[in-house]
Amino acid sequence: GCVMELDKMDENDWKYHGEGNKSLVVSHSQHSHVLRLLKYPAGNAEHPPQTTEQAFRDIQNIVDFNKNIMKPLLGERYVHHGEAVKLPLDFVRQLSLKVQPERPESRCDKVMDTFSGCALCLPNLTQMPSCHISQHRPPLCIEIKPKCGFLPFSRHVSKEIKHKVCRFCMHQHFKLANGEWKRMSRYCPLDLFSGNKQRMCFAIKHLLQEPQNNFKIFKNGELIYSCKEDVDLNGLAQHLKPYFHPGNGLMNGHQPGKAAMNELIQVICSALLSSGDSNRAGEPRKGLPLEGRGHCEANGLYRDMLRNGNHYLPKDCVLSKILQVQMLDSLDIEGLYPLYKRVEQYLEEFPKERGRLQIDGPYNENFLEKIQNCPSEDDGSIDYAIGKVHQYRVAMTAKDCSVMITLAPCEEDELLEPNLETQPSKRRFTYSVSILDLDPKPYENILQQHKRDAKIVNYYLRSQQEAA
Ligand code: ATP
Ligand code: ZN
């Protein structure tokens, strides 16, 4: 639970930690907690967007969704559902003023909710909860927003290109054209989710080279590497050296910075393939080989694997869990959209059914059951349609989540154990893997998703034609 004394909140104990499109996060300077406050469009600043009761219900809905839906689907050990809290309004207003100068300009189209006082209290995942903290080498935390790791296998897909190039890679072209990013990311989620170490390391290397909003590194809870700073790999290498080359062992070679970077990549890869923390060893299978790089075209074998619900990742690793939930989007937006329309039509006729169908929650066992027991064939029913709609929304959440890998260096004397020297990058850290940012995606988003999908695919096809 949340350890704070809610009546004794002092903004001086808190500092800006980060933000996304939907929420702003502050961290406590002593204890290992963060507060996540929702944001809304700046245009509405004069009016609270909703009542306090509604704001609290929204936060509670997020907690319930994490606890009752995402936790069972993704695994108990990866998800921390947090707690809804009601903060003093004075505190929230002071906090908002305090963090404003720290906020990136690109995020200031939205403002923090200072009206409801409602927030989500979560463990600070950039810190290691129970570990001896070395001043010299405080914990590192790597955050990866992996995005969708499979190609649609649905027969409803109308454009062949969607079976060949993944959504992320197509979207890159669109984002570059819109000026959202200046440089193309070479990261491909299919590499990360391939289960093949070589391809995974490739993916992580590309994230390092062009982090955009898919990659961050924290040291001692402070952001040290992200898209914000001008990508400074040398600066990062300096941070990393004490973790990978304590003293000046023989391994230093000519480019200690580069070596440290490669070891970081290896450690991230191992953590992603493990079963969640360093005490449980993962058993990586042989993944999909590195072939046909430069684009993410998949071979037929890979497609068949996915169709059968298989993939090449170790069963319990974080990426496997995420991928399985992402694949609940089995029809693709093109196949889902008609079912969404079926639901819409049904609601028009029977508006009171909105509650029973749990369109806006509550996110309880009943909702989970609708997801897990959805009929596999369309029998024309509303139950089938709503089951698929709910599955799709949960998959959307899994396509948008982040993985946090927290690494704490082992005690120096442990490093001297002889068997560890043979695998230098493997056992130097205790690590812990979690998943965050698991908000429910609004039902209404499905309409936008449908439009956006067409836009991205059409843009990609056109840009390929022009290039040819
Ligand atoms: P998005 O735009 O990706 O949907 P969001 O607005 O939903 O983002 P989050 O991703 O939950 O917000 O939080 C924003 C950032 O704050 C995260 O990327 C992460 O760096 C940091 N953060 C969030 N929760 C935690 C936590 N429990 N511990 C540490 N850092 C956190
Ligand atoms: Zn791709």
Ligand code: MG
């Ligand atoms: Mg996020």
Ligand code: MG
């Ligand atoms: Mg989010």
